[in-house]
Amino acid sequence: MISANLSAVFYLISGILFILALRGLSSPDTSRQGNYFGIAGMIIAIVVTFISVGNFSTSLVYVIVFLMIGGVIGAFIAFKIPMTAMPELVAGFHSLVGLAAVFVAIAAYLNPEAFSLGVIGKIKLASLIEMSIGAAVGAITFSGSIIAFLKLRGIMSGSPIIFSGQHLLNLILGIAIFVLVFYLCKSQSNSIFWALIAISFLVGVLLIIPIGGADMPVVISMLNSYSGWAAAGIGFTLENTALIITGALVGSSGAILSYIMCKAMNRSFISVILGGFGADSSLDKEKEKKDQKPVKSGNAEDAAFLMKNASSVIIVPGYGMAVAQAQHALREMVDKLKKNDIKVTYAIHPVAGRMPGHMNVLLAEANVPYDEVFELEDINNDFANSDVAFVIGANDVTNPIAKTDPKSPIFGMPVLDVEKCKSVLFVKRSLSPGYAGIDNELFYKDNTLMLFADAKKMTEDIVKNLD
Amino acid sequence: MEIDPFIFRLSIFILSIFIGYYVVWSVTPSLHTPLMSVTNAISSVIIVGAIIAALAGSSENTFSTSNTFGFIAIVLAAVNIFGGFLVTQRMLQMYKKKGKKK
Numbered sequence: 001m002i003s004a005n006l007s008a009v010f011y012l013i014s015g016i017l018f019i020l021a022l023r024g025l026s027s028p029d030t031s032r033q034g035n036y037f038g039i040a041g042m043i044i045a046i047v048v049t050f051i052s053v054g055n056f057s058t059s060l061v062y063v064i065v066f067l068m069i070g071g072v073i074g075a076f077i078a079f080k081i082p083m084t085a086m087p088e089l090v091a092g093f094h095s096l097v098g099l100a101a102v103f104v105a106i107a108a109y110l111n112p113e114a115f116s117l118g119v120i121g122k123i124k125l126a127s128l129i130e131m132s133i134g135a136a137v138g139a140i141t142f143s144g145s146i147i148a149f150l151k152l153r154g155i156m157s158g159s160p161i162i163f164s165g166q167h168l169l170n171l172i173l174g175i176a177i178f179v180l181v182f183y184l185c186k187s188q189s190n191s192i193f194w195a196l197i198a199i200s201f202l203v204g205v206l207l208i209i210p211i212g213g214a215d216m217p218v219v220i221s222m223l224n225s226y227s228g229w230a231a232a233g234i235g236f237t238l239e240n241t242a243l244i245i246t247g248a249l250v251g252s253s254g255a256i257l258s259y260i261m262c263k264a265m266n267r268s269f270i271s272v273i274l275g276g277f278g279a280d281s282s283l284d285k286e287k288e289k290k291d292q293k294p295v296k297s298g299n300a301e302d303a304a305f306l307m308k309n310a311s312s313v314i315i316v317p318g319y320g321m322a323v324a325q326a327q328h329a330l331r332e333m334v335d336k337l338k339k340n341d342i343k344v345t346y347a348i349h350p351v352a353g354r355m356p357g358h359m360n361v362l363l364a365e366a367n368v369p370y371d372e373v374f375e376l377e378d379i380n381n382d383f384a385n386s387d388v389a390f391v392i393g394a395n396d397v398t399n400p401i402a403k404t405d406p407k408s409p410i411f412g413m414p415v416l417d418v419e420k421c422k423s424v425l426f427v428k429r430s431l432s433p434g435y436a437g438i439d440n441e442l443f444y445k446d447n448t449l450m451l452f453a454d455a456k457k458m459t460e461d462i463v464k465n466l467d
Numbered sequence: 468m469e470i471d472p473f474i475f476r477l478s479i480f481i482l483s484i485f486i487g488y489y490v491v492w493s494v495t496p497s498l499h500t501p502l503m504s505v506t507n508a509i510s511s512v513i514i515v516g517a518i519i520a521a522l523a524g525s526s527e528n529t530f531s532t533s534n535t536f537g538f539i540a541i542v543l544a545a546v547n548i549f550g551g552f553l554v555t556q557r558m559l560q561m562y563k564k565k566g567k568k569k
Contacts, residue, residue, distance in 0.1 A: 025498045257502070
């Protein structure tokens, strides 16, 4: 057994190591070292906890067994998961953090003595508030992440689920949570505690179902943030510095990512949370319009010819590339182009894909050097000087309507200036509009050649034709 | 009058939010996915609370209700810790290979 002061110092050290873990991510070169800092911080925190509890009975054996069970499952998932499934993996992991927070809060409530929070029925007021916040936020994180997981995995439809009185219901439930926390503090009654957790689970579900597929990057970031606040709430209850620091770090990290994602879509955080975006009410009108417009479509041969004669090509990947798993074929195509002395770069929109940085990871998986991959603001001026833009699986993020039509729902959203290229190749399965439900006028431009096919199949065909 | 220890913890919390703010803004956008998976892993330090809960109480009753919640929480958090750090490592490894190639 070590003194509480000494273990507090060790928890502080692991908190600092966690800060360094995030700090390492400022560049790919330092990132791996950062990850080791994170692992070291975790090991310190766990070992110190074992020593400071000082219970070396059979319980400890069980703890280690359960730790290993979880560890093996986690390691198995980490090695098996395809990179295209990262968004749902992250959502799934968030749900586990949330549920763990709920369970720790329940354990602390049922056995406050173990955490020196007072005795049953007479838990310290501050601790009670902290643990109910931890439990409520944890429960919202859990059920919200489960819904996000189901939507990302395609088990549940990605389109928003809206019913009348939805926001009012959420508001009432939100107020109910506060009222319950208040009465819990007064009465310390078990049933109120359980009701609090049950309502929080419900709020998590209701909060995420109205949010459409295209807004998933915001949702995932937001749930990331929630999982942090839940951890911080529990950290206050346990009076544990490592947990408080980590909770604050994760909470602000998720909040910043949500902000970046919202800004990249030119939408306010509130409007994303209220949901309903991507509902297909406008779809039918668009369909009629588009039937009348002529489209130039081509095949792999045409595309290969165009690119072979170009001197610079910019590739714009999107969610469609992830769905089709076309990143490896794409890389093959780029290798061929480079052999012909064609300059190839990649342009990534912040909300391309279903989570922040989704496209970067997929390109990394396909061994694309990260110095060929550029963010929107760094590459947008290059489109005007480039010969071919190869848009693969992206749509809304290239739609020039965001710059021209104030009535469009995506007006003001920063977009990639693909149309400024001499010619545009658009790999898409059909003319259907993107998630935002808006027609892309780029399809009908003279310098656009539509390549109607599965992204992977088309890319492979182009590779063949490049020989 | 003595200062409540809660205030100290609150100070740590608020200062950490500021640290988080500046550190996260410096993360390069191409590493945002690893950022999410690593924050996931480190927030599972909540396992500390799970261990305390699991080890609490007498040795005769290893699986009281509150212990059991602790044990389940250990499994959940462990999945996250191992899964989170390993998948982050796997992703970052991919960024490495390319760096060498060029």
